[in-house]
Amino acid sequence: xxxxxxxxxxxxxxxxxxxxxxxxxxxxxxxxxxxxxxxxxxxxxxxxxxxxxxxxxxxxxxxxxxxxxxxxxxxxxxxxxxxxxxxxxxxxxxxxxxxxxxxxxxxxxxxxxxxxxxxxxxxxxxxxxxxx
Amino acid sequence: xxxxxxxxxxxxxxxxxxxxxxxxxxxxxxxxxxxxxxxxxxxxxxxxxxxxxxxxxxxxxxxxxxxxxxxxxxxxxxxxxxxxxxxxxxxxxxxxxxxxxxxxxxxxxxxxxxxxxxxxxxxxxxxxxxxxxxxxxxxxxxxxxxxxxxxxxxxxxxxxxxxxxxxxxxxxxxxxxxxxxxxxxxxxxxxxxxxxxxxxxxxxxxxxxxx
Numbered sequence: 238x239x240x241x242x243x244x245x246x247x248x249x250x251x252x253x254x255x256x257x258x259x260x261x262x263x264x265x266x267x268x269x270x271x272x273x274x275x276x277x278x279x280x281x282x283x284x285x286x287x288x289x290x291x292x293x294x295x296x297x298x299x300x301x302x303x304x305x306x307x308x309x310x311x312x313x314x315x316x317x318x319x320x321x322x323x324x325x326x327x328x329x330x331x332x333x334x335x336x337x338x339x340x341x342x343x344x345x346x347x348x349x350x351x352x353x354x355x356x357x358x359x360x361x362x363x364x365x366x367x368x369x
Numbered sequence: 370x371x372x373x374x375x376x377x378x379x380x381x382x383x384x385x386x387x388x389x390x391x392x393x394x395x396x397x398x399x400x401x402x403x404x405x406x407x408x409x410x411x412x413x414x415x416x417x418x419x420x421x422x423x424x425x426x427x428x429x430x431x432x433x434x435x436x437x438x439x440x441x442x443x444x445x446x447x448x449x450x451x452x453x454x455x456x457x458x459x460x461x462x463x464x465x466x467x468x469x470x471x472x473x474x475x476x477x478x479x480x481x482x483x484x485x486x487x488x489x490x491x492x493x494x495x496x497x498x499x500x501x502x503x504x505x506x507x508x509x510x511x512x513x514x515x516x517x518x519x520x521x522x523x524x525x526x527x528x529x530x531x532x533x534x535x536x537x538x539x540x541x542x543x544x545x546x547x548x549x550x551x552x553x554x555x556x557x558x559x560x561x562x563x564x565x566x567x568x569x570x571x572x573x574x575x576x577x578x579x580x
Contacts, residue, residue, distance in 0.1 A: 315436060316443030326432075336431045339424040 247284035249276045255319040257289060257311065268294050272306065272325055274314050289314070292328060304328055 249255070254277040261281070263269035270292040273285035290306040297303065311334070315321075321329070323340060330338040413421075452458075532540045553563040 312439055313443070316439040318436075318440065335435065336428055339421060339428050342424055343421060 242284055245273070245285055245287035247275060247279075247286045249286050253277070255286065255314060255317070256322060257314060257319050257325050258322040259292060259324050260285065270294065272328070274319055277320060287314075304332065306332060306334070308334060 255274050256277040257272065257274050258281075259270040260273050260275075261268060262271050271285070271288050272290035272292060273288045275281070275283070275285045287310060288307075289310050290304065292305075293303045295302070306329070311329070321335075323338065326335060327338040327341050329335040330341055550564045550566075552565040553561050555561055
């Protein structure tokens, strides 16, 4: 099935709830996302109202994950009461447009905890090897 | 008769489910292998739970404020747009347009000058390249002519020994007077015995013995 056009041809009701969400546009093993506004209770296979940016989750040759945001239009849609899905809220938080999302904090501290555990395990192993 | 799997496989576009296409249809039951599986609950410590609660509450409060801010901004903008259709604002807009046009023309002139300069440099480079190519071609042709003339000279020198209709008789006489036999035999040691009618001296006996 062809992907919906990014140009924003989707029809919508003015008073219906909108949502700013990620829309997967990559192919197999190559994720790529458009950040777009759609009507909230509509599947991603339909045309969107407007594209507000893009997000490439795969690090490029400079080890960067690129995000493009049309902040002016995001402001416009927020003013019109659009909802923001958690992944987009996280991205906007990291971009400095929103406060940092709680989930970002949570993943960060959990990652730190696992790293600490791994380091402790390695240290223990090294000590055992020395003893033996 | 309608096949049983028609609806499940969604091969019929009329009855397509309006949902994410990569999901299992809602009406299919739990898979047999997963029917008694109880997913493990995530373990969140009390401390972490409280921390998450706190930061989530903070986040929600801040987000509410941000939302309200943008909503109010939108309302302000709307009202200002409505009041913007007055004559004074139109005058202002026209002035700004004039200013923009002037700036644009200035930039265009600047870019045109740069373009002209760049074009001159490019043209010079192109001419240089073409001249170089012409010179190289000339050199090649000259070399070819020189090689051809050398060949002609060599041929002319050789032509003194050619047989022509004038000296044809003399050449025939000379050839008949001096017959040359180019046939020769060679033995295992590499000795060349020239002539077809040369008498064979020693190897004759050996050959006979072998035979």
